Amino acid sequence: MNAASRLASFQDAFAHSLFALPPDAHPLVSGIVRQPAFAVYRNTVMKGCVDALQANFPAVARLVGEDWFRAAAAEHVAHRPPTEPTLLTYGDAFPSFLSTFAPAADLPYLADVARLDRLWTEAHGAADDPVIAPRDFMALDPEALAGARLQPHRATRWAWFADTPIYSIWSRNRDGDGDGSAIEWAGEGALLTRPDGVVMWRPLDEAGGRFLDACARELTVQRAMEAALEVDAEADLVALISNLIEAGAISRIIQGP
Amino acid sequence: MSQVLTAGLGLKPPHYEAARDCRAAGLWFEVHPENYFVEGGPRRAWLSEIRTRHPVSLHGVALSLAADAVPDARHLARLRALADFIEPALVSEHLAWSAWRGAYFPDLLPFPRTSEALERICANVSAAQEAIGRRIAIENPSHYVRIDGHEWDEIGFLAEIARRTGCGLLLDVNNVFVSAANLGFDSRAYIDAFPASPLMEVHLAGHSEDPNLGERLLVDSHDAPVSEAVWALYERLIARVGPRPTLIERDDRLPDFETLLAERDRAHVAVAAFARAA
Numbered sequence: 001m002n003a004a005s006r007l008a009s010f011q012d013a014f015a016h017s018l019f020a021l022p023p024d025a026h027p028l029v030s031g032i033v034r035q036p037a038f039a040v041y042r043n044t045v046m047k048g049c050v051d052a053l054q055a056n057f058p059a060v061a062r063l064v065g066e067d068w069f070r071a072a073a074a075e076h077v078a079h080r081p082p083t084e085p086t087l088l089t090y091g092d093a094f095p096s097f098l099s100t101f102a103p104a105a106d107l108p109y110l111a112d113v114a115r116l117d118r119l120w121t122e123a124h125g126a127a128d129d130p131v132i133a134p135r136d137f138m139a140l141d142p143e144a145l146a147g148a149r150l151q152p153h154r155a156t157r158w159a160w161f162a163d164t165p166i167y168s169i170w171s172r173n174r175d176g177d178g179d180g181s182a183i184e185w186a187g188e189g190a191l192l193t194r195p196d197g198v199v200m201w202r203p204l205d206e207a208g209g210r211f212l213d214a215c216a217r218e219l220t221v222q223r224a225m226e227a228a229l230e231v232d233a234e235a236d237l238v239a240l241i242s243n244l245i246e247a248g249a250i251s252r253i254i255q256g257p
Numbered sequence: 258m259s260q261v262l263t264a265g266l267g268l269k270p271p272h273y274e275a276a277r278d279c280r281a282a283g284l285w286f287e288v289h290p291e292n293y294f295v296e297g298g299p300r301r302a303w304l305s306e307i308r309t310r311h312p313v314s315l316h317g318v319a320l321s322l323a324a325d326a327v328p329d330a331r332h333l334a335r336l337r338a339l340a341d342f343i344e345p346a347l348v349s350e351h352l353a354w355s356a357w358r359g360a361y362f363p364d365l366l367p368f369p370r371t372s373e374a375l376e377r378i379c380a381n382v383s384a385a386q387e388a389i390g391r392r393i394a395i396e397n398p399s400h401y402v403r404i405d406g407h408e409w410d411e412i413g414f415l416a417e418i419a420r421r422t423g424c425g426l427l428l429d430v431n432n433v434f435v436s437a438a439n440l441g442f443d444s445r446a447y448i449d450a451f452p453a454s455p456l457m458e459v460h461l462a463g464h465s466e467d468p469n470l471g472e473r474l475l476v477d478s479h480d481a482p483v484s485e486a487v488w489a490l491y492e493r494l495i496a497r498v499g500p501r502p503t504l505i506e507r508d509d510r511l512p513d514f515e516t517l518l519a520e521r522d523r524a525h526v527a528v529a530a531f532a533r534a535a
Contacts, residue, residue, distance in 0.1 A: 007325040007374050015357045037401040037474050048363030082361040085319035085332050086291040125295030197299045
């Protein structure tokens with residue numbers, strides 16, 4: 001890049017004016033910024049970014065309402081414009097922005113709801129992978145299984161939230177079909193999977209989360225079960241593993257060292 | 258797939274099934290490649306499925322060829338991979354910039370058409386064509402503001418890029434109409450002067466009036482049917498240059514697929530009529 005070129009200087013000044021509108025705009029663009037039509041560029045850029053955040057964080061948008069969401073999103077955009085040429089994944093810093101955004105102080109769960117929206121986006125676009133069918137899994141002899149490793153599907157995502165029922169809040173707002181029943185205020189986790197090309201979700205307890213963490217670190221089933229029992233000595237390991245298989249969370253069983 | 262491209266439609270996710278199942282003659286679809294820069298999953302699966310039945314064109318919006326910077330190598334690699342996967346009938350981009358010093362602005366931004374800019378853009382177009390191993394068509398953008406310091410008019414600038422790099426051109430007739438209204442030039446003279454031989458594709462879309470400035474500022478909003486004035490310019494173009502693959506773009510206030518298909522059929526009839534006459 002030739003920083004001294006006229007084109008580069010123009011682009012520096014123009015880019016700056018897209019988000020800030022200084023009365024003393026750089027002379028290279030002051031004649032442009034003064035024209036009412038310059039607002040088309042400012043509005044298009046901002047609308048494109050805010051629309052992308054709204055599309056990528058639908059549960060957050062539903063929770064706070066469209067006006068609140070778009071105002072918060074606009075603040076985020078001005079500080080953290082997209083860095084990737086695709087807006088499908090824009091918003092990696094949006095959850096942490098929400099965690100420090102003063103007007104969201106009354107909604108301490110908002111950032112974690114945003115984190116689940118983010119995991120949905122990751123699951124949706126992740127690489128394709130096979131899914132282990134329950135019957136393939138049942139065919140394994142239990143001793144061989146203990147020494148095997150379960151490889152999570154590349155679209156599988158999970159998270160555990162120790163203090164807040166994030167899964168209940170998120171899932172009711174993600175697809176909008178909450179039954180309105182009371183939510184018990186306790187820690188919850190979420191498991192997102194993509195069997196048959198559609199992102200699905202279900203609750204996941206802390207032991208399930210630890211088990212998957214261990215699988216992702218390529219530990220054996222034996223070690224993963226131990227990790228699960230560390231956080232919940234009463235965990236039903238058969239149910240835990242069946243749940244993962246049934247959800248399509250696992251793509252391969254790797255035998256041997 | 259050797260069928261002749263007549264008129265196509267921008268592909269929108271709500272229309273995936275209808276698009277796949279449609280059997281209209283000459284139909285093809287165009288997508289923004291950036292919307293398929295994912296490693297896998299349903300989006301890519303849908304595009305692949307539609308591609309088994311219809312030609313697909315890749316119309317980039319973010320390569321930022323008019324930025325004073327080399328095109329992003331990762332972007333080019335992803336575009337190459339998608340092109341190899343889809344085997345597009347056409348690949349196109351814009352005479353505009355949208356990425357600058359690590360930030361991406363989702364718009365097609367203007368610049369002074371200087372000889373210095375021309376050198377840079379030709380180098381970028383050549384680098385892009387080489388990286389993806391395909392010819393690219395470059396589109397005239399919509400203009401909203403007056404910019405001082407142009408050394409070239411837009412047609413001369415585009416023609417020179419095509420001459421130097423071997424790239425093609427994409428003429429967006431609605432962009433001409435919108436720009437002519439906003440900047441005060443004669444849209445018919447522009448259409449009549451556009452070079453025929455590098456013209457690989459034509460775009461048609463709807464525009465709207467700015468909510469504050471009304472008819473003094475037209476916006477290339479892609480949220481309405483193609484206007485009659487734009488159809489007239491299009492028919493004038495095709496009568497002169499002959500049939501070219503023509504796309505109806507619609508991105509906002511999306512009607513159902515059948516409505517868009519009816520609009521597309523109008524372009525199909527025009528292209529097919531001139532194709533027979535030729």
